[in-house]
Amino acid sequence: MPDRNDAALQFLLTRRSRPSLTLTAPVPDRDQLTEILTAAARTPDHGKLEPWRFIVLERPALQRLAQTIPDIGTRLSIPDDKIAKQQSQFSAAHMAVVVVESTVDSEKVPQIEQTYAVGGVCLALVNAALAAGWGAQWLSGWASHAPLFSQQHLGLAAHERIAGIIHIGTDTSTPPDRPRPDLDRITRWVSA
Template structure:
């Protein structure tokens, strides 16, 4: 019989993301963030390719990112709402970790597995930061999916994408839970 970890199961069953726009200070300093990053990096990584890289964004980085998002919105002819959405998460940012999906050439490990490893890293980062007592939220937004913005902002190559931007901070108040999937609606037991 497997040995259960009830505390971990209870934590995961109740885990939820906090709204990043409601985060306040303090945020984790480098000494507090490094163990979070070390634990978060324990993700499936077939072939040990490390098909991702992380960029820690501090308060000093967000004005530049907000300006880059606004400039890119203007280049694309975006309306005021799109422009505000583009710069919004950066205008309010306190600390975040950009997870860059950075696939490596491999004859054995498919691109999809490498990209999913970066997604797993985003979720691990949210989960570990939450377990460490912080609020965490995985966001992206349209700028992160724009190749020109991500090249300017994060130095992404054509092969790289932004898997997510994980904001970490102190939540102002507990977040309400949201409706969760109904098991019977999303799970099929066996092949039909």
């Protein structure tokens, strides 16, 4: 029987994202965040292509981005309530890491597999931040899917897109657990 890592398994069985609006300062410093990013970048990556990159948004950058949201939302005909919600995600934040999907042409690795790997990076980043003692949440929102926002304000290339915006900070409250999937409903065992 293999050796169990009970502490790691218990963490994964009980991990819980923290709502971004409950996160505050202090946030990880560069050394602490580098450790978290290093853990996230260890995500399995078929073909070793690394089809992702990180953009670390500190408080002043988040405040600047928040100010761009109303204009972009209006230009894209986004409803006012959704504009306000997206703007508050940036204006209330103290730190966020944008995980950028940057797939490459490869005869060996289909782009969809690269996309899945980038999703793995987002989850690994949340888990690494939580394991390091910080609160974290993976968000996106309409702005993250708008090239007008990602290219003009974050410098993404035309072939890149935002896979997730991971908010990290000090947790101010522990949310109640949410309902989890019914494993009997979603699992099929095949023996032969």
